[in-house]
Amino acid sequence: MSAAPIELPRWADTALVPLVSVAAALAVSGLVVIGIGESPLEATALLLRGALGSAEGIGFTLYYTTNFIFTGLAVAVAFHAGLFNIGGEGQATIAGIFAALACLWLAPLPGLLLVPLAILAAAAGGALYGFIPGWLQATRGSHVVITTIMFNFLAATLTVYLLVEVIGKPGSMQPETPEFAAHAVLTPMHKLLAPLGITLPSTPLNSAFLLALAALVAVWALIFRSRLGYAIRTVGANPRAAAYAGISPARITMVAMAISGALAGGLAVNEVMGVQHRLLLDFTAGYGFVGIAVALMGRGHPVGVALAALLFGVLYQGGAELSFDKPSITRDMVVVIGGVIILFAGALDGLFRRAVAALLRPGRAA
Amino acid sequence: MTIPAIALTGISKRFGPVQANRDVSLSVAPGSIHGIVGENGAGKSTLMSILYGFYEADAGEIAVGGQACRIRTPADAIALGIGMVHQHFMLVETLSVVENVVLGAEGGAWLSGGVKRARAELARLSEQFGLAIDPDAIVGDLSVGLQQRVEILKALYRGAQILILDEPTAVLTPPEADQLFALLRALREQGKTVILITHKLREIMAITDRVSVMRRGEMVAHLATPETSPPEIAEAMVGRRVLLRVEKEARPRGAKVLEAVGLDMVDARGVALLSGIDLTLHAGEIVGIAGVAGNGQSELLEVLAGLARPSRGVIRLNGQVLTSADRNPSRLRKLGLMHVPEDRLRTGLVTAFPAAENAILGYQDDPVLGPGPFLSPATIAARARDTFAAYDVRPPDPGLKTAKFSGGNQQKIVLAREIERAPRVLLVGQPTRGVDIGAIESIHRRLIGLRDSGVAILLVSVELEEVMALSDRILAMCGGRITGERLAGEADERDLGLLMAGVTEQAA
Numbered sequence: 080m081s082a083a084p085i086e087l088p089r090w091a092d093t094a095l096v097p098l099v100s101v102a103a104a105l106a107v108s109g110l111v112v113i114g115i116g117e118s119p120l121e122a123t124a125l126l127l128r129g130a131l132g133s134a135e136g137i138g139f140t141l142y143y144t145t146n147f148i149f150t151g152l153a154v155a156v157a158f159h160a161g162l163f164n165i166g167g168e169g170q171a172t173i174a175g176i177f178a179a180l181a182c183l184w185l186a187p188l189p190g191l192l193l194v195p196l197a198i199l200a201a202a203a204g205g206a207l208y209g210f211i212p213g214w215l216q217a218t219r220g221s222h223v224v225i226t227t228i229m230f231n232f233l234a235a236t237l238t239v240y241l242l243v244e245v246i247g248k249p250g251s252m253q254p255e256t257p258e259f260a261a262h263a264v265l266t267p268m269h270k271l272l273a274p275l276g277i278t279l280p281s282t283p284l285n286s287a288f289l290l291a292l293a294a295l296v297a298v299w300a301l302i303f304r305s306r307l308g309y310a311i312r313t314v315g316a317n318p319r320a321a322a323y324a325g326i327s328p329a330r331i332t333m334v335a336m337a338i339s340g341a342l343a344g345g346l347a348v349n350e351v352m353g354v355q356h357r358l359l360l361d362f363t364a365g366y367g368f369v370g371i372a373v374a375l376m377g378r379g380h381p382v383g384v385a386l387a388a389l390l391f392g393v394l395y396q397g398g399a400e401l402s403f404d405k406p407s408i409t410r411d412m413v414v415v416i417g418g419v420i421i422l423f424a425g426a427l428d429g430l431f432r433r434a435v436a437a438l439l440r441p442g443r444a445a
Numbered sequence: 446m447t448i449p450a451i452a453l454t455g456i457s458k459r460f461g462p463v464q465a466n467r468d469v470s471l472s473v474a475p476g477s478i479h480g481i482v483g484e485n486g487a488g489k490s491t492l493m494s495i496l497y498g499f500y501e502a503d504a505g506e507i508a509v510g511g512q513a514c515r516i517r518t519p520a521d522a523i524a525l526g527i528g529m530v531h532q533h534f535m536l537v538e539t540l541s542v543v544e545n546v547v548l549g550a551e552g553g554a555w556l557s558g559g560v561k562r563a564r565a566e567l568a569r570l571s572e573q574f575g576l577a578i579d580p581d582a583i584v585g586d587l588s589v590g591l592q593q594r595v596e597i598l599k600a601l602y603r604g605a606q607i608l609i610l611d612e613p614t615a616v617l618t619p620p621e622a623d624q625l626f627a628l629l630r631a632l633r634e635q636g637k638t639v640i641l642i643t644h645k646l647r648e649i650m651a652i653t654d655r656v657s658v659m660r661r662g663e664m665v666a667h668l669a670t671p672e673t674s675p676p677e678i679a680e681a682m683v684g685r686r687v688l689l690r691v692e693k694e695a696r697p698r699g700a701k702v703l704e705a706v707g708l709d710m711v712d713a714r715g716v717a718l719l720s721g722i723d724l725t726l727h728a729g730e731i732v733g734i735a736g737v738a739g740n741g742q743s744e745l746l747e748v749l750a751g752l753a754r755p756s757r758g759v760i761r762l763n764g765q766v767l768t769s770a771d772r773n774p775s776r777l778r779k780l781g782l783m784h785v786p787e788d789r790l791r792t793g794l795v796t797a798f799p800a801a802e803n804a805i806l807g808y809q810d811d812p813v814l815g816p817g818p819f820l821s822p823a824t825i826a827a828r829a830r831d832t833f834a835a836y837d838v839r840p841p842d843p844g845l846k847t848a849k850f851s852g853g854n855q856q857k858i859v860l861a862r863e864i865e866r867a868p869r870v871l872l873v874g875q876p877t878r879g880v881d882i883g884a885i886e887s888i889h890r891r892l893i894g895l896r897d898s899g900v901a902i903l904l905v906s907v908e909l910e911e912v913m914a915l916s917d918r919i920l921a922m923c924g925g926r927i928t929g930e931r932l933a934g935e936a937d938e939r940d941l942g943l944l945m946a947g948v949t950e951q952a953a
Contacts, residue, residue, distance in 0.1 A: 324807040325775025
């Protein structure tokens with residue numbers, strides 16, 4: 080025991096500490112904005128208006144949120160098993176390939192059959208690509224942090240090869256597949272809600288958002304209500320006790336990585352089947368990495384992941400609008416904020432826990 | 446009266462709903478050995494953690510050598526001349542003795558100067574206190590007793606005048622404990638002050654000058670050791686009279702339940718951990734394994750519990766040979782073989798979980814706990830509440846994090862979990878390690894009750910007294926072999942001690 084663990088009330092642990100981390104990250108980002116020579120208050124106002132000030136802005140925000148829910152949940156599930164899955168990008172990439180192949184090859188099937196099959200294919204692809212590092216760690220002791228990073232590069236390279244040499248659009252110089260058939264893609268939200276009399280502007284937001292919400296509930300039930308989730312949490316918290324309880328840590332490592340990969344595959348469902356309607360290079364665009372920040376901030380709990388994903392959705396959409404209005408603030412600002420949040424919520428977590436604990440301790444001798 | 450080395454006045458500390466220390470006062474005379482006893486969860490460790498700067502008290506004052514002071518970090522405590530030897534050593538096993546001693550007190554960016562000073566100082570300390578130790582030995586190669594010496598040297602090197610030892614004999618063999626006591630007496634001769642936290646009354650009587658007794662976070666008695674007696678201390682600890690002996694009636698044993706024939710186990714380096722173990726366990730008997738820690742008892746338990754694989758040998762449960770598919774913990778539980786592991790914190794519990802979730806560890810696949818692939822939190826909590834009430838787990842709160850329970854209550858959670866499922870065979874490792882007297886009594890009564898109801902119990906304990914008190918038959922182990930067998934009536938401590946040291950009948 081080098082330092083006593085800092086015990087906090089539940090509400091402070093789950094809500095206050097992350098909020099303080101985000102506030103600190105935003106404050107640091109504000110300093111950067113001042114350094115650029117802009118007003119942080121004005122920038123914040125522009126960012127919030129861009130993200131939440133219009134139906135179109137909200138649509139874009141929720142579209143980004145969808146990506147972050149999937150990648151955040153992916154990291155969170157692995158986290159509960161004591162695994163740090165940095166391979167969300169690669170798993171989503173392979174999921175994208177599987178989904179694209181399903182959409183292209185199974186095109187003769189009716190949409191009601193084709194779309195679920197393609198979603199399952201995406202999940203299977205992500206699961207397979209998460210399972211392999213899990214299997215390597217379980218049987219060979221190769222650490223998933225290392226292997227999943229390497230697998231990200233393998234997946235990207237494989238996509239280039241496939242798009243250029245195998246499934247690329249004939250006669251096109253773009254490394255991308257032909258566009259999927261109209262019945263093979265997810266319904267945009269504005270079309271989905273039109274029959275209900277709700278008119279929305281056209282945004283990339285599509286029915287994958289509903290799938291993401293379902294995934295939040297499913298992951299909550301899996302981790303906190305199911306026998307498998309109990310086994311996953313036991314392995315994550317104490318592998319020796321897991322072995323004593325008859326739970327195989329090796330098996331759970333593989334299963335948790337597969338589930339994690341399948342969830343990362345949701346990113347491909349949203350991007351490939353919901354927005355781009357074809358497979359193209361680098362569609363993962365770093366969302367997989369942001370998922371790490373989302374899971375850290377959300378404390379691995381689906382409710383926290385949902386809130387953190389929404390925050391990053393706001394930052395992404397608002398940041399895009401902001402850089403449009405203020406060319407001196409580029410979209411990289413959002414990357415900076417994300418990085419600072421990872422720093423505060425992950426690496427410097429103890430800093431704020433100590434301060435919050437001191438604040439909450441009532442009537443102590445000065 | 447002389448100025449006390451340590452004076453604590455009105456110390457209070459609360460962790461959430463738990464009042465760990467309530468208005469505790471303590472005065473320790475310089476140059477004395479002062480014992481602090483109390484049941485687990487009585488607040489001894491919290492009090493010492495406050496004194497050593499791990500926690501800050503909510504209220505109260507600390508004075509060291511008559512000076513009021515604030516101790517906010519261990520560094521403050523070290524600066525005031527307070528040293529602490531933890532129950533679990535804080536050593537880097539891959540470094541040498543002298544490197545461990547300078548660790549954190551290197552005295553500059555370059556190692557050589559600090560190491561040179563430390564070497565000279567170590568030589569001086571070794572001579573002064575009769576602490577023979579090779580400064581260049583790798584700590585991981587040393588015996589537990591010697592590692593503890595390194596911890597003490599570390600504290601002395603940092604100028605400790607006051608030494609706190611937390612359950613120092615829990616990991617020692619009896620001869621090692623005697624050596625430790627000789628050392629503590631030598632320290633006292635040189636004017637050092639020693640605070641000894643323990644729950645073993647024998648040690649209090651053997652070595653301390655004064656003893657302070659804690660119960661439920663409060664100081665209940667300060668006694669001069671020569672004027673008190675073990676029953677008086679025990680009564681102060683528990684708040685009622687305690688039976689220090691286990692009462693059990695002789696009973697005829699039943700049918701053969703568990704049988705192991707020719708068990709061998711070899712580790713990765715080819716060292717034999719178990720050789721030729723033959724063992725039979727009958728219904729309604731307690732078989733005790735006596736042995737100094739590290740002589741194969743742990744491995745034997747793990748093999749029988751399905752946690753480790755023997756390299757040779759056959760195990761029969763209820764007459765059936767266990768196949769390799771049977772030899773996993775969940776299958777064995779279904780066959781009625783339950784296991785209370787030696788190390789409840791590392792193996793038997795997930796301390797980060799609420800208590801209720803630990804009450805199902807190992808039984809997470811039981812269909813009564815929820816529909817299909819799901820677990821029902823309400824069912825789990827209700828069952829935990831019932832068992833906690835039946836086993837007097839305190840506090841009886843299934844939602845409380847397991848780490849917040851005292852050692853005795855954690856052990857009760859484990860025991861309740863395994864006993865409640867009606868075992869036919871119960872493997873029990875160190876059932877009362879780090880457990881307070883009141884809980885020891887109830888755990889012993891539970892085990893005797895189980896045996897009376899026909900359960901076959903294999904008991905592994907490093908406490909020879911416990912093995913002798915509970916067992917119907919005693920097997921002595923040494924170097925991975927069974928070196929002898931005695932019936933409870935005919936065993937005496939000296940005879941068993943020889944067997945545990947490997948002096949077998951043939952050799953004697």
